[in-house]
Amino acid sequence: MKIGKQSWMFNQGVYIQSSATVTGPKEKQGPLGQTYDYSFDELHCNEDSWEKAEQALLKKSIKICMENTNVREDAIDLFISGDLLNQNVTSNYVARDLPSSFLCVFGACSTSMETLAIGSSLIDSGNCKNVLASTSSHYSTAERQFRYPTEYGGQKPDTSTTTVTGAGTVLINNEASEVQVEGATIGKVIDYGMDDPLDMGSAMAPAAADTIVQHLKDFNRKPEDYDLILTGDLSSVGTPIVKKMTEQSGYDIEGIHRDCGLMVYHSNQQVFAGGSGCASSAVVTYGYILQQLKENKLKKVLICATGTLLSPTMTQQKETIPCIAHGVVLKRADA
Amino acid sequence: MITKDNYAKDIKKYQPKPNLVKNCIKAFLVGGLICVIGQGLTIFYMEVFDFTEKQATNPTISTLILIAALLTGFGIYDKIGQFAGAGSAVPVTGFANSVASAALEHKSEGLVLGVATNMFKLAGSVIVFGTVSAYIVGLIRYLVEQFL
Numbered sequence: 024m025k026i027g028k029q030s031w032m033f034n035q036g037v038y039i040q041s042s043a044t045v046t047g048p049k050e051k052q053g054p055l056g057q058t059y060d061y062s063f064d065e066l067h068c069n070e071d072s073w074e075k076a077e078q079a080l081l082k083k084s085i086k087i088c089m090e091n092t093n094v095r096e097d098a099i100d101l102f103i104s105g106d107l108l109n110q111n112v113t114s115n116y117v118a119r120d121l122p123s124s125f126l127c128v129f130g131a132c133s134t135s136m137e138t139l140a141i142g143s144s145l146i147d148s149g150n151c152k153n154v155l156a157s158t159s160s161h162y163s164t165a166e167r168q169f170r171y172p173t174e175y176g177g178q179k180p181d182t183s184t185t186t187v188t189g190a191g192t193v194l195i196n197n198e199a200s201e202v203q204v205e206g207a208t209i210g211k212v213i214d215y216g217m218d219d220p221l222d223m224g225s226a227m228a229p230a231a232a233d234t235i236v237q238h239l240k241d242f243n244r245k246p247e248d249y250d251l252i253l254t255g256d257l258s259s260v261g262t263p264i265v266k267k268m269t270e271q272s273g274y275d276i277e278g279i280h281r282d283c284g285l286m287v288y289h290s291n292q293q294v295f296a297g298g299s300g301c302a303s304s305a306v307v308t309y310g311y312i313l314q315q316l317k318e319n320k321l322k323k324v325l326i327c328a329t330g331t332l333l334s335p336t337m338t339q340q341k342e343t344i345p346c347i348a349h350g351v352v353l354k355r356a357d358a
Numbered sequence: 359m360i361t362k363d364n365y366a367k368d369i370k371k372y373q374p375k376p377n378l379v380k381n382c383i384k385a386f387l388v389g390g391l392i393c394v395i396g397q398g399l400t401i402f403y404m405e406v407f408d409f410t411e412k413q414a415t416n417p418t419i420s421t422l423i424l425i426a427a428l429l430t431g432f433g434i435y436d437k438i439g440q441f442a443g444a445g446s447a448v449p450v451t452g453f454a455n456s457v458a459s460a461a462l463e464h465k466s467e468g469l470v471l472g473v474a475t476n477m478f479k480l481a482g483s484v485i486v487f488g489t490v491s492a493y494i495v496g497l498i499r500y501l502v503e504q505f506l
Contacts, residue, residue, distance in 0.1 A: 174436050176436045176438060181376070
């Protein structure tokens with residue numbers, strides 16, 4: 024049901040049945056290393072190209088997600104997935120192996136919550152019973168597509184981020200479980216005129232602030248109604264900006280805001296301003312956050328996944344960076 | 359106050375500033391060290407192989423390129439580059455790194471359409487502007503010699 028201007032409330036009950044997170048080696052060494060279901064020992068993930076390595080991450084996350092549930096693979100009505108690569112090759116190629124219908128989406132690093140919001144909406148409306156929502160990103164595929172060859176010795180500024188190598192998958196349906204998908208707020212494309220692709224935190228912060236503020240208005244809530252408001256990958260640069268911007272709009276999120284990109288790595292792991300990529304919000308949300316909700320350490324969380332919708336071609340044509348953020352509310356079913 | 363009209367300026371204080379002095383010193387030291395190694399190689403070729411200084415130039419450059427390509431393959435040059443910036447990008451070793459890294463990256467698309475097509479993806483602009491500026495400088499030198 025539509026609520027407010029840009030939000031959906033899932034009144035029929037949408038629940039997370041199972042989830043899986045898969046990462047690369049660097050993420051395993053990070054603070055949330057123990058919360059991932061599986062981590063590959065090396066970036067190639069036993070494959071002979073970076074693109075295939077990313078597919079291996081996504082495949083593995085789907086496999087583990089399906090192992091953790093008694094829903095059979097042929098009972099999945101729809102697989103929704105997206106990634107960062109041209110033509111969304113990771114998702115499209117992995118979908119070859121699945122027997123379900125498939126929708127491919129591109130929302131850059133906001134894809135995790137975009138797929139979850141679309142999937143939840145389809146279940147709420149009765150169009151689907153079981154939906155798999157996934158996303159993936161890989162450090163090396165992102166480097167070679169958006170930046171330089173991985174071994175190129177260019178110097179990156181401190182504002183740049185490190186693409187998280189990983190994939191996250193959730194299975195949702197309408198059968199009651201511990202964690203419920205309560206609602207979603209779909210973001211607008213926001214462009215504040217930033218043009219530096221090596222400073223995505225600054226570019227994305229206004230989009231994140233816009234979606235968070237709109238969400239609170241649409242649901243008529245205060246930041247205190249949440250235990251945690253998460254952003255996807257604003258990094259140490261965008262984090263203070265989003266706090267300031269929401270505060271200016273009358274919503275102080277200072278005490279309850281955290282950024283997934285800053286949770287994935289230790290500050291001494293040489294990741295510049297933090298983690299980024301579709302997997303940043305996915306591996307944190309579908310691992311650590313779901314665990315905290317199940318253990319009753321968190322009751323209600325807003326996850327606002329943030330994405331820069333840029334391409335190297337448009338950047339070279341001196342275009343500024345359009346950004347987007349989508350928010351999804353996860354809560355304990357008994358809360 | 360952060361506003362849309364003045365966004366880039368309003369958020370300046372949240373963005374980390376590059377430490378120009380520190381970066382310059384690091385670039386100077388690493389760039390200088392690469393030149394010292396080059397000089398050492400020149401002396402080596404002059405002493406051991408009895409080359410003249412001019413003859414020793416080409417083997418010196420080739421050796422530096424070989425070292426840089428190997429360091430790129432072993433995954434070390436990008437770390438040097440992050441530390442040294444222009445210090446390791448400007449010397450011939452930086453050029454070698456840009457070619458070797460692009461060639462390595464596109465190995466997965468095959469020898470012809472991958473490696474051969476893409477290896478000058480980054481270095482191509484250096485060759486274009488290097489050649490064009492050599493022409494212009496040569497022309498200026500010619501004109502100066504003719505008329506002065």
